[in-house]
Amino acid sequence: MALDQETFSQLTAMIARYVEERLIPLEAEVSEMDRVPDAIVEDMRELGLFGLSIPKDYGGLGLDVEEEVQIIVEFGHTSPAFRSVFGTNTGIGSQGIVIDGTQEQKRKYLPKLASGEIIGSFALTEPDSGSDAASLRTSARMDGNEYVLNGTKRFITNAPNAGLFTVMARTDPEKKGASGISAFLVEADSRGLKLGPPYEKMGQQGAHVCDVILEDCRIPADALIGGVEGQGFKTAMKVLDRGRLTISGMCVGNAERLIRDSLHYAVERKQFGKPIAEFQLVQAMLADCEAEAYAAKSMVLDAARRKDAGENVTKHAAICKYYCSEMVGRVADRAVQIHGGAGYIADYGIERFYRDVRLYRLYEGTSQIQQLIIAREMIKEAAR
């Protein structure tokens, strides 16, 4: 554990209270305005949330994965847009540096990411490269002591607010697959970097996504993560192994919230002269939700502990992301069903969660990619 038990319990309790008292009342407004209020972002900075996973030496809280997942579950009790404010700083926008960065890169960027002074963002996906990440075409050509980047990165979470991008680009055009890819730290104000307009999305309003366009974008040679070419795909995959665990934590938190709201509604709502919670068909839906959310939580905490113990968790992270994201989809669907007509009406917030959670089965690798990773790892294990 990075924190002693008492400090960690206090942190968790404080966050639970903050979510309950401050964030949940703002959910509808954030969705409607498509914006998390500045005062909340400031609170998050003060609470140290941007640095949850960043080592203490660089100004973060240095939580281990299990602790981070537990905090993220608490954040899952409210709309995902709130976690998105700091989610890329603690996850895919910083972990490339934490895992593979040079000392100098860590010193230069991690304190600013940990404090929330800058927002980090992860640019892997392209118009023609999504699930098949190793087919990416953005190029990085050495010119003097600079790299020149060209290409478009698509659907980049938090790009509109980002100060720093981890950009995967091909340094060796001769190598078509993963080994020709390198990872770079590209500052948002680099010459030749432009942002596309924000996309309108199915859900998660308040979290912003756009394209990042690189046109002869010049960056210094020392922006290459780890200072070694050809390692960028592996860096990206390692980052995603961790990211998939925290997304799984969000899925669990969102499921717990939906279960709580559904149970409350079922106990209050009367039909045929009694609360609908007394009807066995409603009970079956509640029970399925509870059982699946418990399984998901146990699974993600186990995988997090394995990661903290230094195990390779590629398979476990994929299992968690696959199971937890599919699980919260089923829970959200049942939550709508339990709420009946009210589940379809915006005022109750359930339909908003239903739309919000749909993203979990897509980003950081679709469910189908997770299945593929799980099976591939199983086959590798069998061959050993």
Ligand code: COS
């Ligand atoms: N950790 C460390 N290294 C990894 C790794 C991991 N989790 N996964 C793969 N690698 C390494 C492999 O060991 C291999 O190295 P060697 O060439 O030295 O053997 C290299 O990376 C290439 O791996 P692989 O051959 O498995 O790559 P593939 O092109 O077959 O693709 C998948 C792998 C499909 C798993 C990958 O493209 C993927 O995860 N796609 C989804 C991308 C995604 O999540 N996009 C969302 C964008 S972020 S919101």
